[in-house]
Amino acid sequence: MDDSSLDEKSEARERSIPVGRPSKRPPHTSFRGNCVHALDDKGRVSLPSEFRRVLGDKEQRGVVLTNYVSEGSRCVEGFALDSWEDFEARLREKSRFSSKLQRLENFYLSRASECGIDSNGRILVPAYLRAYAGLDKEVVFTASIHGFRVWDKRVWDTIFAASEQALLENPDLFADVDI
Amino acid sequence: MDDSSLDEKSEARERSIPVGRPSKRPPHTSFRGNCVHALDDKGRVSLPSEFRRVLGDKEQRGVVLTNYVSEGSRCVEGFALDSWEDFEARLREKSRFSSKLQRLENFYLSRASECGIDSNGRILVPAYLRAYAGLDKEVVFTASIHGFRVWDKRVWDTIFAASEQALLENPDLFADVDI
DNA sequence: GGGAATCCCACTTTTACCCACTTGATACCA
DNA sequence: TGGTATCAAGTGGGTAAAAGTGGGATTCCC
Numbered sequence: 001m002d003d004s005s006l007d008e009k010s011e012a013r014e015r016s017i018p019v020g021r022p023s024k025r026p027p028h029t030s031f032r033g034n035c036v037h038a039l040d041d042k043g044r045v046s047l048p049s050e051f052r053r054v055l056g057d058k059e060q061r062g063v064v065l066t067n068y069v070s071e072g073s074r075c076v077e078g079f080a081l082d083s084w085e086d087f088e089a090r091l092r093e094k095s096r097f098s099s100k101l102q103r104l105e106n107f108y109l110s111r112a113s114e115c116g117i118d119s120n121g122r123i124l125v126p127a128y129l130r131a132y133a134g135l136d137k138e139v140v141f142t143a144s145i146h147g148f149r150v151w152d153k154r155v156w157d158t159i160f161a162a163s164e165q166a167l168l169e170n171p172d173l174f175a176d177v178d179i
Numbered sequence: 180m181d182d183s184s185l186d187e188k189s190e191a192r193e194r195s196i197p198v199g200r201p202s203k204r205p206p207h208t209s210f211r212g213n214c215v216h217a218l219d220d221k222g223r224v225s226l227p228s229e230f231r232r233v234l235g236d237k238e239q240r241g242v243v244l245t246n247y248v249s250e251g252s253r254c255v256e257g258f259a260l261d262s263w264e265d266f267e268a269r270l271r272e273k274s275r276f277s278s279k280l281q282r283l284e285n286f287y288l289s290r291a292s293e294c295g296i297d298s299n300g301r302i303l304v305p306a307y308l309r310a311y312a313g314l315d316k317e318v319v320f321t322a323s324i325h326g327f328r329v330w331d332k333r334v335w336d337t338i339f340a341a342s343e344q345a346l347l348e349n350p351d352l353f354a355d356v357d358i
Numbered sequence: 359g360g361g362a363a364t365c366c367c368a369c370t371t372t373t374a375c376c377c378a379c380t381t382g383a384t385a386c387c388a
Numbered sequence: 389t390g391g392t393a394t395c396a397a398g399t400g401g402g403t404a405a406a407a408g409t410g411g412g413a414t415t416c417c418c
Contacts, residue, residue, distance in 0.1 A: 038399070042373090046398050064211070069346050088209050091324045096266075100356050101324070102249050107342035108353065110321035110328075113212040114229070118375070121397075126212070217409070221363080225408050295364090300407075303363070 030054060031143035036153060039139050043130055044122045048141050051148060052121055055080055063123060065150075066112035067132045071162070073155050074133045076125065079147035081114065125150070209233060210322035215332060218318050222309055223301045227320050230327060231300055234259050242302060244329075245291035246311045250341070252334050253312045255304065258326035260293065266325075304329070 031054050039045045047063070055063070064084040068077040079087070091109070094101050111132075115123040125135065138153035151159070167173050210233050218224045226242070234242070243263040247256040258266070270288075273280050290311075294302045304314065317332035330338070346352050 040400065042401090044399090049397060069343065069350075072347060072350075085208060088324065094324075094356070096325060099250070103342055103345065104353055104356050105323045106250060106321065106338055107346060109211070109324060110213045110339075112322065116374085119377095120399080122399090124373080128213070219410065221411095223363095223409095228407060297364070298366075299409085301409090306362095 030145075031148045034140055034142040036138055036140050039125065039130070039135055039137055042124070043127060044118070044124050045139060045150075046120070046122050047117060049121065051141065051143075052117070055117075062114055062116040063147075064112050064114050065123070065125060065129055066108055067129055068108070068149070070149065071159055073151070073159055075155070076129050076133045076135070076150040077144070077147060078150060083146060084112070209324075210327045213319055213321040215317060215319050218304065218309070218314055218316055221303070222306060223297070223303050224318060224329075225299070225301050226296060228300065230320065230322075231296070234296075241293055241295040242326075243291050243293050244302075244304065244308055245287055246308055247287065247328070249328060250338055252330070252338050254334070255308050255312045255314070255329040256323070256326060257329060262325060263291070 031051055033048075033050060035048045035050070037045050037048065061081040064079050064081055065076050068075055088109075091101065091104070111129065113126045113129070115125070117123055129135070133150065134152045134155065135150065136152060140151045140153050140156040142149045142151065142156065210230055212227075212229055214227045214229075216224050216227065240260040243258045243260055244255050247254055267288075270280065270283070290308070292305045292308070294304070296302055308314075312329065313331045313334065314329065315331060319330045319332050319335040321328050321330065321335065
């Protein structure tokens, strides 16, 4: 180890480089792509490095995970903390006693958990979310437009195949999204 | 017991150090997530540490509990004291002879109780609220947008399952909340 | 005096934080 | 062009501290 590497480390510490592995590569603007990672016995899993890059400095603040049903299958949804806070702020403006809001609170909000990112770039997925989405060993991270999703690998394989099949059967499937 | 420990305690009282377990981790901005805790024979239950973190310094002032019906089921609602006070202030601006307001007063306000947090981070749930919501041994704390709710575990499991079912039957359920 | 609330201490379980290893990709150099 | 050094990325595990729980003792109030 030479002096320059020492300098670099202390400099990084001083500039408050986010928790987790520092990254020299530039931050990304959106979550993209997908990757397969292993959940360990403690329920921890490495956040894909590409996703950590999206979080950038916000990485130190962690992510918010909650449960969701996408295309009829259970998964975990994840968001950068500040994007989740924006969402909460908009909800706070709704009528306090609205029954629709309560549905959303009881299913979605009530299961949201803020997860810090450890020094190895991992998050701890709460036991109740692992149980909900059936996350066992192999999980798949997939990008969504606002954040990302985490699936049990077998569930994801099924979902993906079904999506392709739907597109084969209806070539205008995406045209209907009105983009 | 020596002098220094005495000093420490009285100093803490003077600086209004919050009751409850101190926490080095940063305070959260909103109540999030859910957790299962045990109500003991005395009617005490640990406030989830995540929730205490939201209260931050306000923890010393305790929380306000009252009864509510969410999605057709009885529960206890909880709020940080100052958020409850804001709510009261807004009610005070309404017409004092509004019959709807009186309903709200009679059902909601009249049953609100301020609860302190003990040195172990627990609150004492008033007997009438425990009876109302059928809280027995296992209770579930769930986050809501303005505060949190406390349910009997069996009731909660039913509510959650029903919410998921509703979402499965109507995938656009939350799209309707206009977020 | 009896019941409830509060305070305090003790115990168990869970979690956060740390360190260390493996692997694959890239860079570097002879 | 093959060997090797380097580093990011992912994974596994140990340990001290925090979180949750139970229960006794004291105080307060009707």
